[in-house]
Amino acid sequence: MSLFDVIFYLFAAFTLASAALMVVSKNIVHSAVGLLFSFFGVAGIYVLLAADFLAVVQVLVYVGGILILLLFGVMLTQRITSVDMRTGTLQLVPAILAVAGIFVILFRVIRTTSWNIVPEAEAQFIPTAEKIGYLLMTDFLIPFEIVSVLLLAALIGAAFIARKGT
Amino acid sequence: MEIPISYYLLLSGILFTIGVVGVLTRRNAIVVFMSIELMLNAVNLTLVAFSKQFNSLDGQIFVFFVMVVAAAEVAVGLALIVAIFRLKQTVSIDKINIMKW
Amino acid sequence: MLFNFATALVFLIFGGLFVLLNLGISRILQARNPHPVKISTYECGELPEGESWIQFNIRFYVVALVFLIFEVEIIFLFPWALVFKDLGLFAFVEMMIFVFILLVGLAYVWAKGDLDWDKPQSVPAPELSQSYEQKEVTETVDS
Numbered sequence: 094m095s096l097f098d099v100i101f102y103l104f105a106a107f108t109l110a111s112a113a114l115m116v117v118s119k120n121i122v123h124s125a126v127g128l129l130f131s132f133f134g135v136a137g138i139y140v141l142l143a144a145d146f147l148a149v150v151q152v153l154v155y156v157g158g159i160l161i162l163l164l165f166g167v168m169l170t171q172r173i174t175s176v177d178m179r180t181g182t183l184q185l186v187p188a189i190l191a192v193a194g195i196f197v198i199l200f201r202v203i204r205t206t207s208w209n210i211v212p213e214a215e216a217q218f219i220p221t222a223e224k225i226g227y228l229l230m231t232d233f234l235i236p237f238e239i240v241s242v243l244l245l246a247a248l249i250g251a252a253f254i255a256r257k258g259t
Numbered sequence: 260m261e262i263p264i265s266y267y268l269l270l271s272g273i274l275f276t277i278g279v280v281g282v283l284t285r286r287n288a289i290v291v292f293m294s295i296e297l298m299l300n301a302v303n304l305t306l307v308a309f310s311k312q313f314n315s316l317d318g319q320i321f322v323f324f325v326m327v328v329a330a331a332e333v334a335v336g337l338a339l340i341v342a343i344f345r346l347k348q349t350v351s352i353d354k355i356n357i358m359k360w
Numbered sequence: 361m362l363f364n365f366a367t368a369l370v371f372l373i374f375g376g377l378f379v380l381l382n383l384g385i386s387r388i389l390q391a392r393n394p395h396p397v398k399i400s401t402y403e404c405g406e407l408p409e410g411e412s413w414i415q416f417n418i419r420f421y422v423v424a425l426v427f428l429i430f431e432v433e434i435i436f437l438f439p440w441a442l443v444f445k446d447l448g449l450f451a452f453v454e455m456m457i458f459v460f461i462l463l464v465g466l467a468y469v470w471a472k473g474d475l476d477w478d479k480p481q482s483v484p485a486p487e488l489s490q491s492y493e494q495k496e497v498t499e500t501v502d503s
Contacts, residue, residue, distance in 0.1 A: 097262070098262060101262050101266075105266075105270045108270070108274065109270070109273055109274065109277070112274055112277045112278070112297055113277060115277075115281065115290075115293060115294075115297065116277055116278075116280050116281040116284075116285070116290075116294065121287060121289060121290060124290055124293060125293070128293050128296065128297065131274075131297060131300070132300065135274075135300050135303070135304060138267070138270070138304060138307075139304075139307055141262075142267070142307050142308060142310075142311045143311055144307050144310065144311070144319050144322075146319075147307060147319055147322055147323065150323065150326060151326070154326050154327075154329075154330055155296070155300070155326070155329075158330060159296065159329065159330055159333045162333055162334065162337055163289060163292065163293060163296075163333065163337065165337070166289050166292075166337040166340055166341060167289055169341050169344070170289065170340060170341060170344040170350045184283065184284065185284060187283075188280070188283035188284050191279070191283060192276055192279050192280050192283065195275075195276060195279055196272065196273075196276045199272040199275070199276070200269070200272065203265050203268045203269055203272060204265070208263070208264045208265055208268075208312070209263075209264075217314075221316060221319065224316050225316060225319065225320060225323065228316060228317075228320055229320070233320055233324075236324060240324065240327050243327070243328065243331055244327070244330075244331055246331075247330075247331035247332075247334045247335050248334070250335050250338070251334040251335045251337075251338035252338075254335070254338040254339055254341075254342050255338040255341050255342060
């Protein structure tokens, strides 16, 4: 087992443990912290998958942006000390059944499919930001411009909805 | 580099399942939202794993756009939750049922 | 590339260990005999009013929203900046269109007054001193 493998297993365990903490925690701020560590763990896995730029974007957008916005949502919508977030037991059994079904299907598919349809390329750990820049300016130019319209719509729409007295 | 792609897919599958657990069992709209983000992350992980497998950057670009859409989705979704909270003083998805017939 | 990230990982691990170690040492060495006055928020005698988890002003949300949207825009600027020299005017025009479309959003938020900060009205002085006296009274009753 090489150091690379050890780091992979560590990051995987870290990610899954934080995700589990997020789901089971009764305090919503603890949930947010669990989500933060989970995002960090996924960023680490991205590095191991030779996606360095995406790892940085993951930290910037998810940890620095989306999570902050979620925390603002928490602060804006409740008194944390008196939150009632109990799980309805009525829905627990169907939920467990559905989740177990989904997991079994995913597990079966992953185990039974032969993924090595192409010979696995030798992993090249070279910076990807420049190539992504080229692709954005050539092949993915239209999606790139449409993203700006999407962000504009999101900004105007969210500001409109959140505004007081409309 | 001996870790086969199926390990990454399995990790992604477990992460997705945890997200589904959160969506199905939690009653707080914001926690449901966080779980959806977790599921998006799991799918992103799959895309990056395949991107490495095929030695192509298309998967990474796709993840890039997914992240942008996730940011826009969180912005609008949380605005909706905040607006609903102002109207009904709760974010429990059991009590937000005016659209139910 | 992997080596650079390994540096970051080592930094993270040592940072975490440093925090845990310091908290652990202070946990071992500290004297613990809690007293209601000692564990109150301000030991100088100022009584805290209400919970520390208060509901934020909705205006913070719009500011956070503008931050998130423009952060995502910045993310697009990084790879563009790396290839800008090679692609020349074309890339420049494309990015200007991108930035301009998002600036429309900023102009909208600005024009609608979401970025204006209305200050809370200052509490008149007599009322303030009165409430302070009331608090003094309740404190004496409690003790």
